[in-house]
Amino acid sequence: MNLMRNTLVAAALLGAQAVLMSGTAAAAAPDQCKLEITGNDMMQYDKKELAVPADCTSVTVTLHHAGKLPAAAMGHNWVLVNTPDLTAVANAGMAAGLASNYVPEGDKRVLAHTKIVGGGETTSVTFSTSILKKGGAYSYLCTFPGHNALMRGTFKFGS
Numbered sequence: 001m002n003l004m005r006n007t008l009v010a011a012a013l014l015g016a017q018a019v020l021m022s023g024t025a026a027a028a029a030p031d032q033c034k035l036e037i038t039g040n041d042m043m044q045y046d047k048k049e050l051a052v053p054a055d056c057t058s059v060t061v062t063l064h065h066a067g068k069l070p071a072a073a074m075g076h077n078w079v080l081v082n083t084p085d086l087t088a089v090a091n092a093g094m095a096a097g098l099a100s101n102y103v104p105e106g107d108k109r110v111l112a113h114t115k116i117v118g119g120g121e122t123t124s125v126t127f128s129t130s131i132l133k134k135g136g137a138y139s140y141l142c143t144f145p146g147h148n149a150l151m152r153g154t155f156k157f158g159s
């Protein structure tokens with residue numbers, strides 16, 4: 001019992017992200033095809049990596065904004081792209097503006113995206129994994145101007 005508790009504490013110290021990525025976390029997750037990520041007022045996501053198993057036919061990503069600043073000042077979204085497209089999508093998003101959630105309309109390089117949220121708000125997106133390659137690694141970012149430098153991470157599908 002103590003050993004188990006110590007193991008759990010050690011796991012917690014490694015950070016929630018590491019726990020989520022480990023094999024033991026699978027049992028803890030009620031639905032491995034549903035992911036959560038949180039942004040804050042310091043232009044950061046709380047996770048640098050998200051992963052779903054290959055048997056997920058669709059994925060839901062829920063984005064929380066745990067800060068207090070409004071969307072116009074510290075907006076966050078969650079945009080999934082092929083990694084080589086990250087900078088181009090960030091630039092196109094900036095040009096698209098807040099009214100378009102900083103996402104270029106109809107841009108095929110955008111694989112999935114949420115809207116922009118401000119402090120205290122939550123949004124989510126559900127998308128089919130048929131657009132993804134099994135074993136593939138993708139990138140996600142916030143396309144609010146300037147945010148992608150810090151707000152980016154890796155999205156793994158079945159790897």
Ligand code: CO
Nearest residue numbers: 075076142147
């Ligand atoms: Co942002």
